[in-house]
Amino acid sequence: LTVTTLGAFRDGIRRVNQAPLLVAGMVLVTLLIALPLSIALRGMLEAHLGASAAGEIAADRTNYEWWEEFTAQATGLGTTFTPSIIGFAAVMQNITGLVDNQPLAATIAGATVAWLVIWLFLSGGVLDRYARQRPTRTHGFFSACGVHFWRFLRLAVMAWFIYLALFGPIYAWIFDWGYPRVTRDLTAERSAFAVRTGAYVVFSALLASFALLLDFARIRIVVEDRRSAVGSLLAGVRFVARNRRRVLGLFLLNAIAYLLLIAAYGALSPGAPRTDMHMWLVLALGQAYIVGRHYLKLLVYASETSLFQGALAHATYTAAPTLVWPESPAVETITNAEPTAAR
């Protein structure tokens, strides 16, 4: 069992490594979403600094006084320019923002939704590529994106309601109702921290469980050419239920990989840049970390696809493993056209 889980993880690595362009493409997508906002912020900072000598300090080290002055007058995007963007604090801020259900600035929320929709679109092609384990080329990739997008979107609408419940009443129940009651008479901070950690574990487990169901629903949509969002979600539930130990094991392996990555970034992160040379070093390290995160994100897709295909293999997959012979798109098309393929 362990071997199978580990095998899926290893196979996932292999599949991601086989398609480095996917990693590069997804990094590029994220960059293209983030870069315009970064340029907009740069304009705000530049305008605020103007010809001031405060710019010299801000350029060579951290000018906290100017920073606070900027923040005091900032609106929109500018309000997110806080010390929490520096180095590893950025990671802390983003995770705590998610698990503490902190509201997002409107601009950032907009960018996040746009990024999620684009990833939703692209994930059909990504899963298809990993399932087929061979180059699908641009046309094949985007065809798969187009075919699966509307199915994924229907699934996402369902997921939206579930997440709404998770981050609405369930979050409120755990953190706004339960946590204060459990800790009401505690006088030791460490005890309260233990309770809060427990609450995070419970809430994260709920989130992760549902995310896993969605992952396998999407995989079944792609691999089995399912059209029904409800049906695929139920199929995802069935798969996870029947293979819960393997799914959980794979989830833990992916989670460990993520924790190792952020731990490495935490250890290496040099904080705020000082000189120009240092700035490029910080940027390079930061981007290496971002590439790593993309890699791990895709590894989740690939390893879960591998696990599914390894655990539930049959001949009529739309996105089947590599055809041995004759490996031709025509044969694949004929195979996919069989009426049973839609099951």
Next chain:
Amino acid sequence: MGRVFARSAAAIALLAIAAGGAGPGAFGLVQGRGSTAAKSRDVAQPAAATSDPAPRPRIANYSIDARLDPESRNITGTEVLTWRNASTHAISTLRFHLYYNGWRNTNSTWMRERRLAGDDTATRHRESDWSWIDLERVTVTRNGAEIDLTSRVQFIAPDDGNADDRTVAELPLEQAVNPDESVSIRIAWSSRVPRTFARTGAVGNYFFIAQWFPKIGVLEDTGWNCHQFHAATEFFSDFGVYDVRLTVPTGWIVGATGVARRTTPGNDGTTTHHFVQEDVHDFAWTTSPDYLELTETFRHPTLPAVNMRLLLQPEHRGQERRHFEATRAALKYYGEWFGPYPYGHITIVDPAWQSGAGGMEYPTLFTAGSHWLAPRDVAEPERVTIHEAGHQFWYGLVANNEFEDAWLDEGLNTFATARALAQVFDPNSTVKRYFGGFVPWVFHDLPLSRDTELRALTLYREAAKRDAQSKPTFQYWPGTASAITYHKTVLWLHTLERMLGWETLQRILSTYFARWSFRHPKPEDFFAVANEISGQDLTWFFDQVYRSSNVFDYGIDVFRSEPINVAGDTGGAGSRAFSRPSNTGPPYRTTVVVRRYGEAIFPVDVRVTLENNEQIRWRWDGLDRWTRFEVERPVRARRADVDPDRVLLLDVNTTNNSAVIESAGPRAARKWSLVWLIWLQDHLLTYGFFI
């Protein structure tokens, strides 16, 4: 004077006897739970007792017996107040503070003001969270006869007329009290300790009990100064002697204002702790079975020794050194700068988590505040410990009216805190806490200096125009009262230091301290000392910073350094010679236009720095809305500054205080936008969890 002074005389005798005894000078630890006293015993006394024999105004003297029932959180108490009319007029009514009624219900003035400031949490409190204090019997003793005045007690609301507020009680007397005459009032009361509001109350088995007994107001020549309890202010009362016996469950550690004289076990599982303190104006106490009790002694070549007693939360074990060192720093630097701490003992209370009792001062006792995870390079708990220990000087000894002029002690003390902190803990770094506020992350890139300590300018900037400081503090807008009280004062004291120099400011503060210890100064008293010691009439300054809510903002509007070109007719009389502006070399004319964007006025320097590092300075009175300076030199200027030495720390916009010919702004903006880019990318990937 009666019974109170009989008791305090006994206490003084005990103190005198004990003064020669061995104090707990060495580092010691007593576990709280289970330390049951088998029999009545005297408590070891501090090595250094009150050393200043100068007569002090003992106006309100209390002898209190109180019993706490931790289960119900009820306190039943009896106090005998011996009060002297120190005014110049006879008075026929007495007024008492009943602070616990501020949290009786949502109609109190305190709660209404909190709601006004946007705090709507009051409605979420449970029935057991509310507090009250009821006067059960009030009698006055005259010529040996005890007269019951209970039925005469009425609630009044001198500040806002709120008929639902019960925080001030008025007691019409049967006979007026003449100037310098004393009266003895016996009050029996019952109260319930709240779930902590405003740093007093209980959580679990931790009790911090302050503002808990019926406390008489301050009678001034103009009448009673006895304000209702307000959300944005603290307290005011007369000096006197406190002789207090507190009964709590046996095994519970008690910390209180003053010195523990005796512990007496009862027959019902309780122990009575007897505390005495002279020449203070309040009494607070705390009890819990969980405290770790540690002691050390502060010693100094020229200052009196002080026994420090630390009541530490068990989870903060390992932080005792930090608490003691911070208290030492306060006693040392405040002592050297302002004057000695005279009491010989001080109790540091490390409050329980979520008790809300941290960071508060009471005579000879204060609450600090720390976290379970307290990084070494962040001045926490040092900052709050120095600040609250410092309040022993500014509040405890120089006892201004915190209802009306809270800035006077809070501002002076916050300024001194930053200065003392800088001596022992500079630089310290900014910290932010994540994951529900539990996990700290230290920003070593953001060191805090004396200027940026407490983010004073940032917090003041947000609140600058809300109130003039001269308005009575209890009438400040509740949401921004602390910014005006603390941060504005810190900024203008820093400014004053830079105007006059530290030596002069230190002499101002030490003179003010010497003259007004054990008294109730008003702002004008401080200003008078400042004028006298500085040898200047600083009224203009105090008009700007104290009597006005105007903001300071000077900035460089135009900064040019260009070759001198002349276009047009350059001929002499009767001749015409037209030239074109073609000169690209020296000499250069540098023009600086400085503007006063704010309403407040302050004389400032203007400085131009040339490319050869030559500096040219002008002095501007800062009165006009703008002014221009020009200079011609063979080299170009590279930088212009208004207020280049940062004298005026109240300037709300410092970015516009300088201008350079070649701006580094684009480079800085690029750098920081790229740092932000990484944050945004990570944010997107974190939310990518959903896909």
